[in-house]
Amino acid sequence: MAATELMLGDEERLTEGKSLLDVSVTIEPLLPPHNIPNGKARGNSPSAGTDHTPNNKPKLNQNDCHDSGSSATSKSSRLIRSLGNGLRKHHNYIKIPVPEGRTNRLPREWWKTGVAFVYALFNLILTTVIITVVHERVPDKSVSPPLPDKFFDYVARVPWAFTVTEVNGMVLVGLWFIQWIFLKHKSIIGRRCFFMIGTLYMYRCVTMYITTLPVPGSHFTCAPKLNGDSEGKVWRILRLISGGGLSITGSHLMCGDFLYSGHTVTLTLAYLFIQEYSPKKMRLYVFLCWLLSAVGIICILIGHEHYSIDVVIAYFITSRLFWWYHTMANTKALRGAPNNFLARTWWNPLFNFLEHNVTTPVPCVFSWPVALPSSWCNSNPCEQYSMVDGDVNRDE
Template sequence: MKVSDWTGEDVVRWLGDQGLQEYCDALRSLNGRALLELGPSDFASPPLSRVTSDGGQQLLERVQTLRLEHHIRVHKNVHNGHATSNGVKANGTPGLSVKGDTGVTNGNGPPKHKTQPAQRNGVRNGALVGNGFADDRHHGGNAWIQIPLPAAGATDSSSRSPLPEEWGRTGVAVLYAVTCFVLTTVMISVVHERVPPKEDTPPLPDKFFDWFDRKEWAFMVCEVIGLLLLALWLVNWALHKHRSIVGRRFFFIIGTLYLYRCVTMYITTLPVPGMHFRCAPKVMGDHMSQAGRVFKMIAGGGLTITGSHHMCGDYLYSGHTVILTLCYLFIKEYSPRRFWWCHWLCWLLWAVGLFCILLAHDHYSIDVVVAYYVTTQLFWLYHTMANQQALKEHSPTNFVSRVWWFRIFLYLEANVQSTVPRHYQLPSLLKRLLRSQVRYSRLADSECP
């Protein structure tokens, strides 16, 4: 069926095949001809302006490709009809003809006049003779070219999905994040041995501490909010259609942030932020005791409310701020824009969580500021590179290709050819579980028609 003959249902089905389901509601009333006429001006006003913030760039690119395919198909039909009328079959296989002053040869029968053998290849206004072309002054007329169809099973780059799952690459990102988290925990144990006693080195002056007195309950509230945001993000991730791509982006970014944190903690050890701190005693080179503390902290997720974190020194920068900020950014980026109420709720939780970190006096203000800056900059830089194909290539003008993790980025994002849409889909395992709950009743023989 030609695109111009599509109905609204065909348009919706095509949007689903292209991974652009967020446009289904807005374009459900359009037919194929109206789809081909979409332009940038249509995205300047509702309802399309509410679907995406990129001005419909991704959809317009797909529509442009659809126009070209439609144009080729229409002209191919015209060409086949003309070829059939001149003795060439519509499928372009047998029956090639060369028409000119020397006569007409039909591939399905004997020549009617003085003819030359039917050629398997040719060009318009000339005929292919032997290994060369004969000029149309000698042979004249028209010759038709047979273009062989691709072999069965052959594929090209256009047939591949622009958003492949590639769970193996996601597994590498998970391993990278786990390694960085374990390394950070080991570094906390090392730095803990270097923290000066609070009696010898008092806390550094902090303007926020001057304005607000410490509240003992504040840090517990911060960790509860962090767990809530993390749970919301995990649900959002589990329901996302392209969870493999989104997951490896999350794990790579959080792993890199914790790797940076290892460096900042080790090179500069700050004194405790308040006299209320009660740090665990130092083990003085007892590696078995250090290893036990590391395993205990990993098992408790590094949280104070689980009783697993009693070491000091992990101040610059704040890991709690990293988790709060990153969960909010991913929820906002990969959930539909119509969930604006959820975005505002997550932003409110994030802001309260950061305020409670400072209100508990468990981190200096500079810890929170640096953590926010590094997290947002890495998130925005990574996603800018992931959504711009030109930034995935080494070139003298592509300065972002000089970051140390660029080769890792290429490994994770090389085959992702478009922006990840905000679309949800139930996991395969959950679908199978839901199907298994369906019960069918057997009709009695007397009830059968």
């Protein structure tokens, strides 16, 4: 009996111990096997020294790598789509200004405009000098009567017609000056205008000097000749410059500046620039300017102040110079083309100097001559930068 109880007690103790072992046993991860000199793998288990321990390291499948790569790609694509949606929703995040020197194809270069202005001013002063010189060579009306002119044969002289010409010219020049002030690219357009004024009046100096025509009518009253009085000629030059070369100011009392008409040059050139640099919606304004120019040119002939050939040559030279210049300026491919015959003009080097950095046609864009204060702008449109919205959803 005692032996039986002893055996039963031992079995209970074994059962309790077995349950304790079952609860307390933990599985530790095996260290990756590594090679030893005898070529067998050894781990951290007690039986690692034998070769009966199987290698439980899982092998990577190639499909698993593709799955993980595609999963990463899909995550990145979802992130890009969410960022794109956020940018479309909040499209006014930040405006980053780009340096003007790298992207601006219409640089201002005011110093070139200054060079063109000096060129025009020099030729205008030279014109007054040539007029003073030519005046001394004009033949007397009694010796050389006016040349026959077909327009004069059919249209009688109207005394006040030339006053209309000069008034129209001043109005056109004033309109063009105001329009030029409000143009955004006024530096480029200004030097084009100065170049053409200087070139046209230089041509006029040549034609006046080489051929001196008699007065077109008996109504002309020319100032007396000075016969070598240099001081008197200087005062005449200054008087002509101060009065702008206009008859209504009383400054133009000399004769001989007939071939070709300077008034026609001014009227034609002012209208061509107004037409070229005006928006298409301003058709009525352009038409009125054309009317002022046309009436002014016709009144030159009605007043018998110039021969018809003076007006025709002036219009022809002015319009062709304007169109040739702008054709070369607006067509960049012509500048370096070997078959560009317009590049054979004598003024092509000056053109390349003025238009070297202008790589695109100049658009008709208006802007304020001076920067407006930011307080005048509605909703702060004058600011260069737009702030990032503070309530933007960061998760997007």
